[in-house]
Amino acid sequence: MSKSDARVRYTQRVLKESFLSLLREKPVNKITVKEVCELAELNRATFYAHYSDCFALMESIERELLGAFRQSLRLIDGFDVSALIAAIYAMVAQHEEACRILIFNGASPSILSQMIDMARPSSIAAWKRQLPRASDTELEMLYTHLSNGLMNVVVGGYGKYDRDEVISFVKRIVRSSLSLFE
Numbered sequence: 342m343s344k345s346d347a348r349v350r351y352t353q354r355v356l357k358e359s360f361l362s363l364l365r366e367k368p369v370n371k372i373t374v375k376e377v378c379e380l381a382e383l384n385r386a387t388f389y390a391h392y393s394d395c396f397a398l399m400e401s402i403e404r405e406l407l408g409a410f411r412q413s414l415r416l417i418d419g420f421d422v423s424a425l426i427a428a429i430y431a432m433v434a435q436h437e438e439a440c441r442i443l444i445f446n447g448a449s450p451s452i453l454s455q456m457i458d459m460a461r462p463s464s465i466a467a468w469k470r471q472l473p474r475a476s477d478t479e480l481e482m483l484y485t486h487l488s489n490g491l492m493n494v495v496v497g498g499y500g501k502y503d504r505d506e507v508i509s510f511v512k513r514i515v516r517s518s519l520s521l522f523e
Contacts, residue, residue, distance in 0.1 A: 357401070359380035406436055413428030423508045
């Protein structure tokens with residue numbers, strides 16, 4: 342790793358941290374590049390060397406979160422709900438500030454639906470193998486029902502409920518729902 346690579350990563354990290362700090366207080370469309378730069382103690386030319394505007398900076402943060410989520414999905418079997426929840430918790434722990442602002446505080450409402458869409462193919466494929474009598478439509482509806490409800494339990498319960506209690510609850514709900522198709 343060269344000094345310039347380290348400098349680029351440092352600059353991007355400082356810009357992201359400053360942006361997230363401002364995003365805690367107001368929506369993205371009310372944040373200016375000037376404010377981000379002042380908080381980051383960097384000049385505007387430096388900002389524009391990395392991002393075209395604050396929306397591009399937010400998209401960069403969202404892509405990082407989605408990349409981390411995609412990586413955690415690769416490590417689990419689509420049928421193992423407790424591993425999926427553990428992977429979500431690990432991703433949140435790794436990117437806590439961004440998750441807290443973008444997901445938990447709702448600054449980026451589309452990110453949850455993108456995560457749900459990302460997990461859909463592997464989950465449905467795993468269920469199809471385990472539940473051969475269920476139709477494709479039933480599996481699709483089941484996934485929509487479970488993923489949206491359970492993602493909201495995880496998001497709404499983060500920091501409120503014990504992680505192991507959430508995992509246990511999610512496993513019971515999924516087991517109960519899947520038993521309808523056995």
